[in-house]
Amino acid sequence: MKPEVQPNKLVVFSGAGVSAESGLPTFRDANGLWNAASWERMSSPQGWKKDPKAVLDFYNARRIEAWQAKPNAAHLAIASLEAAFEVVVITQNVDELHERAGSSKVVHVHGQIAYARGTSHTRKRYRVDDAPITLGQLCEDGSQLRPDVVWFGEDVEFLEEAKSHIASAGKVLVVGTSLSVFPVASLVKAARGRAEKVLVSLDVSRPPYGYSFVRSKATEAVPALAARWLAEARQNSNELRLPAEP
Numbered sequence: 001m002k003p004e005v006q007p008n009k010l011v012v013f014s015g016a017g018v019s020a021e022s023g024l025p026t027f028r029d030a031n032g033l034w035n036a037a038s039w040e041r042m043s044s045p046q047g048w049k050k051d052p053k054a055v056l057d058f059y060n061a062r063r064i065e066a067w068q069a070k071p072n073a074a075h076l077a078i079a080s081l082e083a084a085f086e087v088v089v090i091t092q093n094v095d096e097l098h099e100r101a102g103s104s105k106v107v108h109v110h111g112q113i114a115y116a117r118g119t120s121h122t123r124k125r126y127r128v129d130d131a132p133i134t135l136g137q138l139c140e141d142g143s144q145l146r147p148d149v150v151w152f153g154e155d156v157e158f159l160e161e162a163k164s165h166i167a168s169a170g171k172v173l174v175v176g177t178s179l180s181v182f183p184v185a186s187l188v189k190a191a192r193g194r195a196e197k198v199l200v201s202l203d204v205s206r207p208p209y210g211y212s213f214v215r216s217k218a219t220e221a222v223p224a225l226a227a228r229w230l231a232e233a234r235q236n237s238n239e240l241r242l243p244a245e246p
Contacts, residue, residue, distance in 0.1 A: 005192050007170035010085040010229070012078050013162075013187060015092045015177025017201060018218045022069040022097055044152045052144065053135045059147040060132040063113050066095035067130035074175065074218035075101035077226035084233035085171070090162045092177060092184055094149050107158050107165070109184050111149035118143040156184055166190040171197075171229065174211065176218045178203035198225060 016026040041047040042058045071079075079102035081087050089098050089106045094113040098106045118124045118139025125148055126139075137145045150156055162184075166172055172191040178201065179185040188208045191197050199211040200221045207213035214221045 002192070003164055003168040005170055005194060006086065006168050008084075008086055009165075009169045010081055010087050010171040010173070011166050011169040012081075012087065012089045013091075013166065013172070013174045013177065014078075014089060014098070014218075015175070015181075015201075017176025017178075017203065018072075018074050018091075019069070019093045019095055019097060020176070021074065021217060021219045022072045024065055024069050024095060039152055043149075045154065048146065048151070052146070056133050056135060056146070059113065059149070062094075063128075063130055063132070063147075066097075066113050069095065069097060071097045071101035072219050074222040075103075077223040078173075079103045081226050081229065084230050084237075088165045088169075090165060090187065092181065107162055109150070109156050109158055109162055111147070111157060113147055113149055115148035116145040117148040119146055159183065159187075162187055163190045167192060170195055173198050173200070173222070173225070175200040175222055177201060179208070200225070 020026050038047075041051065042055055048055050075097050078087070078089060078098065082102070082104060087103065087105065089103045091098060091106060091108055092110050094108065094111055096112065096114055114127060114129055116126050116128045116133050118141055120139065120141050120143040122141050124139050124141060126145070133145050133147065135144070139145055166187055167190045169191065172188075172195055174188055174197075177185070179188065188211070191210070193210060197211040198214065199207045200214045200216055200218055202215060202217065204213070
């Protein structure tokens with residue numbers, strides 16, 4: 001049974017294009033990380049088993065980059081929407097730029113690079129911020145620590161929770177994603193027909209059905225969209241408060 005649509009609930013589904021505008025390299029585009037490094041070697045259980053030090057070094061560099069980056073105008077505009085809406089951010093990004101911009105509810109479906117976790121079945125998790133993870137650095141259960149990110153071949157996190165959030169949203173904003181990474185890209189289909197749905201991207205050739213498509217950078221389109229939605233919310237609130245005519 002589908003959840004009831006909540007008119008005041010706004011879900012943002014963000015991808016690498018949003019972080020890229022803060023200077024973080026993406027993985028898949030023309031200048032992406034997978035053009036310089038093999039994802040099989042650096043981001044898979046097989047690569048970890050073969051050369052864990054190389055994987056740790058790769059993600060240690062990514063962690064420092066993420067820590068040094070700053071939220072951009074799109075991150076800040078998304079956070080500002082909490083002034084009028086119940087906002088849930090679902091992100092493919094492993095950085096914490098949404099949280100640092102002020103978003104209070106963020107679901108990371110591909111993990112968080114600021115955390116390490118053990119490699120045993122207990123999956124104990126630790127916050128490391130920008131500190132490196134080293135070979136021989138162990139979890140309390142005795143297993144080697146690794147980045148708490150989702151590698152190729154591993155299950156995406158919080159997928160059903162994310163789908164439920166989108167299905168119950170009155171507004172859905174998809175931004176900075178090419179919609180080419182599955183199963184997460186299929187989340188856009190969970191949005192309801194009566195919801196207002198907007199896609200902001202430079203890399204989508206064919207937008208999903210029912211979405212208004214804005215081919216633009218996130219930092220250009222999202223602040224304007226957020227301003228419009230906030231203005232509409234204020235207007236609706238004022239209309240509700242108008243006294244009845246005698």
